[in-house]
Amino acid sequence: MEGWIALYIFMLAAFTGIEVIRRVPAILHTPLMSGSNFIHGIVVVGGMVVLGMADTTAEIVVGFIAVFLGAGNAVGGYVVTERMLEMFKSSDKNKKE
């Protein structure tokens, strides 16, 4: 990929990341950390691509590990975040009562 375009993408993504969470209340810091942990689980896609290209045993083994770890990141990150947010929902209800 053209280096400058990549640099622009990185720059814009960095500002997006900062803006998106800038005014988050402390109460959401942990769920947010967990949520962003889930989002970088997208690395599983990269793992699938390299495993899909792998030919030698070494490449296949390492590629398999990449997919395995990436999928664990995505799924585990999702479930942990979901469980945290479940609790906030119940507390909202209590507040209304």
Next chain:
Amino acid sequence: MPGLDFIVPAAYFAAAVLFIYGLKGMSSPVTARSGMIWAGVAMLLAVLVTFVHPKVTGNYGLMLIALVSASVLAWWWARIVAMTDMPQMIALYNGMGGGSAAAIAAVELLKVHSGQVSMVPTTLLVAAFGAIIGSIAFSGSLIAFAKLQGWMRKSWRFPGQQVVNLVVFVATLAVGAWIFIDGPSPMLLLAFFALALVAGILITVPIGGADMPVVISLYNALTGIAVGFKGYVLEIPALMIAGIVVGAAGTLLTQLMAKAMNRPLSNVLFSGFGKADEDAAAGPATGEMKSIDATDAAIQMAYAEKVIIVPGYGMAVAQAQHKIWELTELLTSRGVKVTFAIHPVAGRMPGHMNVLLAEAGVPYDLIFDLEDINAQFPTTDVALVIGANDVVNPAARKDSSSPIYGMPILDVDKARNCIVIKRGQGTGFSGIENLLFFEDNTRMLYGDAQKVAQALISGVKALG
């Protein structure tokens, strides 16, 4: 009918949009859950479409096995752990992401070696840096997980540690440079990854105490950056965007957390918490700890006008949040004004206590941050500290030799009476002596937080 060369990038683009939208949703409690669901949809879409990615030409069976087995395991484990163990689960899953990024780099570099893939120098450089960052995030997160899980010692130091760390790090960069010049041979790659992994371990082993959450957040940001770099190498912009968004957000979050402790990040990483352990142990703690039994404590609280509860990790360990809320309701019904004060780094992560209190059903409007409540302690009758330690240690204000000197704390020692629920007499997670326990107005209430809370409830009820 558009071809795959359109569908695949289009799906990745949609995924990138949904990730940002989902993360944005997570910045408010009201939209957090729907935001998460959109991010989940994005992930599913991206994974499905990757099966028809033009570069993917085989190993579909293995891919499915890896996806399904990891998903089932991760889902099952994340489901069964107690809420109190969530911080280490974040560390664990984050480490897996870092490991995945490192493994991707390994395959790519092996391909370069066999000549199947050629990389321009820039790409090779980005691939190598992604490999280092991913490896450090992987081994560092696993150490953090093991520490929080109680599988290894809290902090481990040896003389000349800084020098060893520096040597390992420089050696990693040197081997990286060698790869850059000579090309990636398997032996060099092995040394490269081994050194990077060791660097991650060495950086993390000395870190303990209240610094742990900051480190987990830092590794989360690092994994994001590593993933972003892999996106560049593999030419998948969705990975670049998701990775760097997380990297930037995570870096900001890490800084917010370090700031909440009034410690620069470099201090957290290199000077180390509890470096002054030995000095502090012989520190200026004078007087003795005075204990109180639950009945007397209950009387004190029941006849108080104003009570502030300060929860810490001890509450999390004992799963005492439900009993504490029951006690709060009981006291409130007697006309006592009860509020909660939460230190930004109480527990093992920022917001950890908020999550647990929310689980027990404590309404938001009773929970206050440090800046909002500190001025109220002097007019408070009883400050009830539940298994919190460093965040209420007046040494942070009084003792300039203390490793936590300068960290903002909750001024519970300024309350008229302070009751500390604690399991035993030892020092806390950080190993620093707590001056609070020796104050004249402090009483120690020893025991498991849940059982003590139950005893306090019975005590208050007995008063009729």
